[in-house]
Structures are given as structure tokens and as C-alpha cells.
Amino acid sequence: MEVKEISQAVIGRLPRYFRYLGELKDEGVERISSQELSGLMKVTASQIRQDFNNFGGFGQQGYGYNVESLYREIGKILGLDKQHNFVIIGAGNLGRALGNYMNFERRGFIFKGMFDANPELVGKDVRGVKVMPMDQLESFIRENDIDIAVLTIPKTSAVEVADKLVANGIRAIWNFAHVDLNVPEGIQVENVHLSDSLMKLSYNINRYSSDMK
Ligand code: NAI
Structure with a gap:
């Protein structure tokens, strides 16, 4: 995946997404919509969609995001797959x-x-x-x-x-x-x-x- 010029504001929000998704994953949640994530995180669904669009969207419209793969992708973007x-x-x-x-x-x-x-x-x-x-x-x-x-x-x-x-x-x-x-x-x-x-x-x-x- 090609990642270009992401604003520091977006980067600054990624660790919080990563934390929430990690908790959802641990609870066994497999899919989550931007609306549901919005309710949990008190961030608007459109903000979430805009943020994720910086990285190619991560999900299919109307179908929600796969928690596990979103968690993994955001981790990769944050460089957390490396030691x-x-x-x-x-x-x-x-x-x-x-x-x-x-x-x-x-x-x-x-x-x-x-x-x-x-x-x-x-x-x-x-x-x-x-x-x-x-x-x-x-x-x-x-x-x-x-x-x-x-x-x-x-x-x-x-x-x-x-x-x-x-x-x-x-x-x-x-x-x-x-x-x-x-x-x-x-x-x-x-x-x-x-x-x-x-x-x-x-x-x-x-x-x-x-x-x-
Ligand atoms: P502290 O006094 O307990 O520890 C400072 C340590 O640094 C001491 O063990 C001292 O021997 C060592 N030290 C001093 N000069 C050194 C040097 N040139 N090379 C290697 N070691 C050296 O102080 P504390 O409470 O651990 O705070 C450390 C620093 O962090 C302070 O400057 C404090 O202002 C700052 N601080 C920053 C916070 C922040 O949120 N950014 C929060 C708390 C403290």
C-alpha cells in the first residue's frame, strides 16, 4: 500500500484508533461500521471515514471494517510491526x-x-x-x-x-x-x-x- 503525505493530525489520531480496535479485537468483535466506531470513540463517522481514506479506505461501503485487518494495517502504518x-x-x-x-x-x-x-x-x-x-x-x-x-x-x-x-x-x-x-x-x-x-x-x-x- 502506498502511503503519501499524511497530515500529522491524522497520524496523531491513529494510536487512538489502534487502541480501540485492539480492545474490540480482544473482545472477539469481527466487524465494525464507522457509525459504531464513532459511537464508541466520540468522533464523527465522517471523520473516521476521512481518516481511513488516507490509507485507501480499509473497508467496503456499507459493510463495515474488518477489525482484525484494520488493527493490523494501522499497526503497520504506525511501524508497530517492527521492533x-x-x-x-x-x-x-x-x-x-x-x-x-x-x-x-x-x-x-x-x-x-x-x-x-x-x-x-x-x-x-x-x-x-x-x-x-x-x-x-x-x-x-x-x-x-x-x-x-x-x-x-x-x-x-x-x-x-x-x-x-x-x-x-x-x-x-x-x-x-x-x-x-x-x-x-x-x-x-x-x-x-x-x-x-x-x-x-x-x-x-x-x-x-x-x-x-
Ligand atoms: P530526577 O531528578 O529524579 O532524575 C533525573 C536524573 O537525571 C537523575 O538521576 C540525574 O542523576 C540524571 N542526570 C542529570 N544530568 C544527567 C546527564 N547529563 N546525563 C545523564 N543523567 C543525568 O528527576 P525526574 O523527576 O525523573 O525528572 C527528570 C526530568 O524530566 C526533569 O528535568 C523534569 O523536569 C522532567 N520531567 C518532565 C516531565 C514531562 O512531562 N515532560 C514530567 C516530569 C519530569
Whole structure:
């Protein structure tokens, strides 16, 4: 299937479709119409049809989508049919919480290594992975086919560490440090700021409260 220039807005919605379809598949549902999916996901049926049309439609008009194959196709588009090895830089609270989360493996993201600048953390075990010192980072990335680095270090050192990662062949950075990284074209960065989501929640609390007045 040829996939061209899909908007980031559509890509951003695919993981949610993937999650819902995974649940439907686990429940033994074989077919679902865009109307039914729309009811479940609270997205309009036309939005669903438009999104899926980007990839050739996935279904027959009036007959609904085959849940299993739609799930598989969306997984493929998201690259989840391949394995991605990742390392975590920063074995503090956040880094350890991410390292301890098992579900990434289910999606093909394999936790291979963890690094920290604090010698007291070196050798500590996070779900079977030992924390390594930063001077082993470069050779580890090269020798273990690592394509994703998770950055859970303070913003003061994130830029420097990101440069080192890129120089050693990292293809993508999942960046939790509160700083924008300047990486060369072709390197993918996904910034995650949990507080952005919290601020959105705060906005909605306030809006809801003022609507009630
Ligand atoms: P933490 O202080 O528990 O852990 C940070 C770890 O990074 C420490 O173990 C420290 O030794 C290590 N470190 C510092 N400089 C380093 C370097 N140059 N190379 C390797 N390791 C280094 O902090 P926590 O709570 O785990 O947060 C980590 C970072 O993530 C903080 O900068 C925080 O602001 C940010 N954060 C971001 C969130 C988000 O949603 N984006 C949410 C929570 C935290």
C-alpha cells in the first residue's frame, strides 16, 4: 500500500484508533461500521471515514471494517510491526517509572539500556536492566542497534546529550526534558510535556465552572 503525505493530525489520531480496535479485537468483535466506531470513540463517522481514506479506505461501503485487518494495517502504518530498541537516559523518578512500564514491549518497543551520570545509580536494576555510566552510552548505542533514546534528564544537559545521541546514530528521541532540541533533519523528536495536558485540564475546569455560573 502506498502511503503519501499524511497530515500529522491524522497520524496523531491513529494510536487512538489502534487502541480501540485492539480492545474490540480482544473482545472477539469481527466487524465494525464507522457509525459504531464513532459511537464508541466520540468522533464523527465522517471523520473516521476521512481518516481511513488516507490509507485507501480499509473497508467496503456499507459493510463495515474488518477489525482484525484494520488493527493490523494501522499497526503497520504506525511501524508497530517492527521492533524498536530504546534506551533511557536519566534513571531518576521519571526514567525509572518509564523503564518499569511493561506495556511498551507489547507494542514492539524493547527496553535495552539505562544510563545516568550519578555514579550512585550505576548498577541499580530496573526491570532486569542495569543502570550504566554515561561513558558507555556511545558504544552501547552503536553495538545494540538502538534507534530510540528516551530523555528523562534535566533541561540543562539535554541538548548536549541529544547531540551525542545523534552523533552515534540515534534515529529518534522521546524528549521529556523541558527544552527544545535542535536536531538535524531526519532525526525524529517527540516532545512530551505532561503539564501541557494538565493545563488543558485546568482550562476545561475553569470553562466548565464559568458555564455553571
Ligand atoms: P530526577 O531528578 O529524579 O532524575 C533525573 C536524573 O537525571 C537523575 O538521576 C540525574 O542523576 C540524571 N542526570 C542529570 N544530568 C544527567 C546527564 N547529563 N546525563 C545523564 N543523567 C543525568 O528527576 P525526574 O523527576 O525523573 O525528572 C527528570 C526530568 O524530566 C526533569 O528535568 C523534569 O523536569 C522532567 N520531567 C518532565 C516531565 C514531562 O512531562 N515532560 C514530567 C516530569 C519530569
